[in-house]
Amino acid sequence: MESVLDIKQLTMDFGGLRALDHIDLDVKAGEIAALIGPNGAGKTTFFNCVTGIYKPTEGDMFICPPGKKRERINGLKPNQVTEKGMARTFQNIRLFQNMTVLENVMMGRHCRMRAGIPGAILRNRATREEEQRVVEESYAILKKIGLAEFVNEFAKNLPYGAQRRLEIARAMATEPFLLLLDEPAAGMNNQETKELDELILRIRSEEKISILLIEHDMKLVMSLSDRIFVMDYGRKIAQGTPEEIKNNPAVIKAYLGEDIDA
Amino acid sequence: MNTIKELKKSFLIALWFMFLTFPIMVIKVNTVEQTIDWRWNRLAMVGIFSFFASWIWRYLLQRKEMGQKRAEESETPTLTFQQRVLQNPKFTRPALVVICIFAAIFPFYFSMYQVNIMTTALIYVILGLGLNIVVGLAGLLDLGYVAFYAVGAYSYALLNVHFGMGFWACLPIGAGLAMLFGIVLGFPVLRLRGDYLAIVTLGFGEIIRLILENWNEFSFGPSGIANIPRPGFFGIKMSIHQSLIYIYFIMVAMVIFTIFVVRRLQDSRIGRAWIALREDEVACQATGIDKTKTKLSAFALGATWAGMGGVVFAAKTTFINPASFTIWESIMILCIVVLGGMGSIVGVIFGAGILILLPEYLRAFSEYRMLMFAAALVLMMVFRPHGIISAVRRTYQFEGSPEKKASS
Incomplete structure (x- = not known):
């Protein structure tokens, strides 16, 4: 299937700090993809690079809106990115x-x-x-x-x-073809999270919008996503279906730390 | 209200004030006769005054807090009295008619002096409405607004001196030049916000004034330009009185034009973009709004109105020099916008009326003018932080939406 968003070797340095380290990520048409990782892993930085708020140090970002030509979006301003058809929400509500x-x-x-x-x-x-x-x-x-x-x-x-x-x-x-949601369920109670779950599924099925979301609520991520990308310290440490991610030792280590008994 | 406790509080405040003011209010040393004059009655006055002042102050604060709580608790948005009056066509239509008639007959029943200060007030109304676009809608704190006013005034004066151009030819040129300067200022400050923007615009305003003051060959320096002709009316010769009335009507027409334009702008695509920029710059860009274009258009349009105001000002006073365009003018216009209500057209008109007309009529208290301005602004910030008349956003009706609201 065609990728609507294709990120290759994306790197972002803040002075001496490497916030993103050669990240590869792609979102396929009609897919719900999730980006997870511990706090400070660089997920929001990734969003900010893709939407043009930050200028990445290295790497290429391509979009391919359904029915249109593939295009490089490096160096576009945030409003131009939105015009091309990628819309985002913010972690801390910005209405x-x-x-x-x-x-x-x-x-x-x-x-x-x-x-x-x-x-x-x-x-x-x-x-x-x-x-x-x-x-x-x-x-x-x-x-x-x-x-x-x-x-x-x-x-x-x-x-x-x-x-x-x-x-x-x-x-x-x-009118986006890809929606980037930054922690849409943050601060929501169970009922609200369930409604959000339904809403996101509905957006995909009715509006034919692909979705990439950052989320900490594992239940929501596991039930919603087709594919999951895991980040830690600016690196991508795993990618795959929810099943694969659940049993991936690197992911477990990143989230729970090293197992002392083993 | 817990009366006894409140009484006690006021009493203690009164005591404290009496203690603080004791040395200056009560003791009067006569150095010639080497006697001390004890003025105990003054102490009593301070006590009584501070007692009641603190009482009223705390009563008003409490009322305000209660009002806020009520507004938060109720489901439906409660409109304030002032909003209800201003939105009720039964009130606004007759009021508009009365204002129009009054504006039309005003110069024929009042003295030249009155017409003159009313014209000044109207100039400040359009300056206020222009700055309102920049500060009130787009949220860009501009402390150098008077620079554009100066650009307008000087473009008429200089074009007239060098090329003999008339008022009507210079009005659009002055406005256009001011707009150009608005864009010139806009470019370097695109990345700035808040305090930084305020400082840079302040500097810009001073630069324009200093250039006008020191570049003698260009602007005739501090001595200014005299004998600027008043606006002509198809070449008919008019007495001073007649032409003052004529300028008055030009200003009335310009105010109406300004209100018309600003009203349409603030509920348009561009106007909403300005407000979004004020509310949240990052979200604004992420929502697909071109920040550069939006900011520049706000600066340019705000400056245009200052330029037009400047041309009329030069024509009205027939003499301009850089002393008319000091930082104080910028602050004054900003006060009009803030005091009247940022983003509200009626508010800005009120603000201009209060800040320009009142000092004229209360000349007896002119020594206390600054004190009263300061007091008014402090009181405003405490009791009505959104200005005398706060801005109202347009609402839309859809089928089904009102019932839903009522049932919830």
Whole structure:
């Protein structure tokens, strides 16, 4: 199957610290892949490199959106990466607090809209129609994610779990082919995690979006992912299906430490 | 409220104040006659005043906290009184009509002096609304805004001196030049935020002023440029009084135009991008918004309005020199935006009214002007941190959404 995201030998140095050490990773079309590892392993750094927030020291990053040509995305700005069709969420929620829920989702549509300053001032037909269309599409996304009841609420007033889902809604509004979720279940209770599980599966099956997620909740990772990549100290130490990862000695060592009795 | 406890607290505060102010308020040494004058009645006044002041202060604080708690507990968002009034068409429509009529007949019933200060206030309204784009919407703290105002004023004055160009030709040129300077300032500060941005813009404002002050061949230095013509009206000769009224109406039209534009902008794709930039820069980029374009457009548009204001200012006073464009002006405009309410159009208009008109009418207290500004700002930050009138975001109605809200 075709890879939508293909990372080759990605390396990132912060001064003398090597945060990422020649990482190879790929996400296939329609796949849910997970990136796991102990705290400080470099998972979020990896996301930041892929989405253009950091400039990697070495390595190549390619994307291949379904039905389009394969493309190198090194050196693109974060907004250009999003425009190409990779959307992300953040580990610590980064919503636009003082905007309404609907506006937050409409922001995601920004890069798919064309209206400029003259259009905004003159409010010509094209702008009005675009605006109306975006409002409706955004509301449809909110409905799908289950946030329709909060449309006009300020984002900061939402309950925690809803804020996490709103971040996903905003990312989905950018019409991505690949969604990068950074610890989507962090701080959620069991019920919320279960809902998230269903939501992610639904996003894949209904929207045909591939997903790469960072997560610490092993139950969620094992049940959701098709393939898992494990990182430790900036290196990739294992990759494979959930079954393979569960029984991989290197992974167990990274998580639990060396077994003294053995 | 636990009355006895509160009373005791106020009483202790009063005692403390009496103790603190005792040396300066009570004892008066007469060095000529070598006597000491004990003014005990003053001590009593300090006591009574501080007692009631502390009482009211704590009462207001408590009320504010209770209001916040109520707002947090209730499910539906509670609108404040001021928001309800401003959003109710039954109130806003008649109010708009009254304001329009008042603005239309104002110059014919009031003296030239009144018209003059009203025109000044209107100039500050458009300056405030322009800065509101940069500070209130895009969240970029700009302390050198007056530089663009100076660019507008000087472009009219210099074009007139050298090429004899009139007001109407210079208005768009002044605005355009200011916009250009906005972009010029915008480029180096693209990566800066918050304090750093404030310092750089502050420096930029001072650079413009110092250039105007010292480059004599270009700007005529500190002596300024005099005899700048007032705006013409198809070549008809007007008396000073008539042309002041004329400038007043030009300003009214410009204010209406500004409100129209800013209103449309803030609910558009660009306006939302500005607010998103203010809220979270990293998320904003990750959501697909071009930070460079968004920041530059905010700077450019904000500067455009300052430029237009500058051209009108030069035409109104017929004389400009660098002393009109000091850092104090920038601070003043920023105060208008902050005091009125960042991001709120009505708030900025209110702010300009309060900060420009009140000092004119309260000339008797002019010595205390700075003291009152400071007190007003401190009180604001404690009781209304979002400004006199806080910004409201647009809401949308969908089928099914209201019922859902009611049932939850």
